[in-house]
Amino acid sequence: MIPVEVVRGDGPVILGLPHTGTYVPADVRARLNDLGRGLADTDWNIHKLYEGLLPGVTTVRATFHRYVIDANRDPSGASLYPGQNTTGLVPLTDFDGHDIWQVPPSGGEVEYRRETFHVPYHAALEAEMARVRAQHGVAVLYDCHSIRSRIPFLFDGVLPDFNIGTNDGATCAPAIVGAVESVCRAAEGYSCVTNGRFRGGWTTRHYGRPEEGWHAIQMELAQSTYMEEAAPWPYLHDRAERLRPHLAEILKQLETLARTGDLT
Incomplete structure (x- = not known):
């Protein structure tokens, strides 16, 4: 099993996809309970939603599920949102606070998963950031x-x-967040917020080094904008096709800024 898939483009924008993977090793699956095996907390269909929106974009996608280990959490295990309900490096509950394990992983298992899955994903992402x-x-x-x-x-x-x-x-540079906000605010029928409940996960915080020319921004979409929010989590074509032009415009704006704007 390859823990990360990279599709290399020649443009300045990289899409990170840490939560669309559904691979769970057999021994890990055996330790999950029935609720956990449902893999409800997947970023369902996100790779499909963004597919083909920006020519030349690079994508870095984790193939493993976040219940194996969460590629968007601090590898030290530190909480992204101290004092708030959240899930950790290896989640013990789902997003509703319900247990997902019959046998929770030991510290040694967590470290093995970190080295086997988390590290390769971020090695690939860091390499692509450096290349671009x-x-x-x-x-x-x-x-x-x-x-x-x-x-x-x-x-x-x-x-x-x-x-x-x-x-x-x-x-990221102010111009980047300004461009993204402008597209979102102009999107008729949609709501938006910046640095609300979700201020960016470990990936955004770790790779966002504007002073080095590394800019990072996270987009957390409400799934109701493009899919059914219940199993089997179907992609709703009409909703998605209404949303995709706005996402395409966001990515186009980011590419234009990277190629022509002053982001130093």
Whole structure:
């Protein structure tokens, strides 16, 4: 099993896809309970949603499921959101706070999974960021995510449609977040927020080094914008086709800024 798939493009934008994978090794699956084996907390259909939106884009996609180990969590195990409900490096519960394991992983198992899955994914992502930065003088990582729009365990009420994360502006140049915000705010019938409940995961925070020409921004989409939010999690073509032009415009704006804008 290859833990990461890279499709290399010649442009300045990289799409990170840490949560679309559904591979679970047999020994890990045997330790999950029935709820866990349902893999509900997948970023379902995200790779399909973004496919073909930007010519020349590079994609870095984890093939393993977040219940094996979460590629968007700090490898030290430190919480991204201290004091708030969240899931960890190897989640012990689902997004609703329910146990997902019959036999939770030991510390040794977590370390094995970190080395086997988390490390290769980030080695590939870091290599692509360095390659693109060397080629273009700048690299822009757009980290692709989605989540159900209603999860009381994680947040109150209904999540906005577009959730932009820059760790309070630390992970990218102001021009980048400004461009993304402008597209989202102009998208009729959609809501958006910047650095709300989701401010960017470990990936965005780790690779967002604007002073080095490494820019990172996270987009957490409400799944209701393009799919059914219940098993078997079907992709809804009409909703997706309404959303895709806005996502394409975001990526186009990022590419234009990287090629012509002053992001140093």
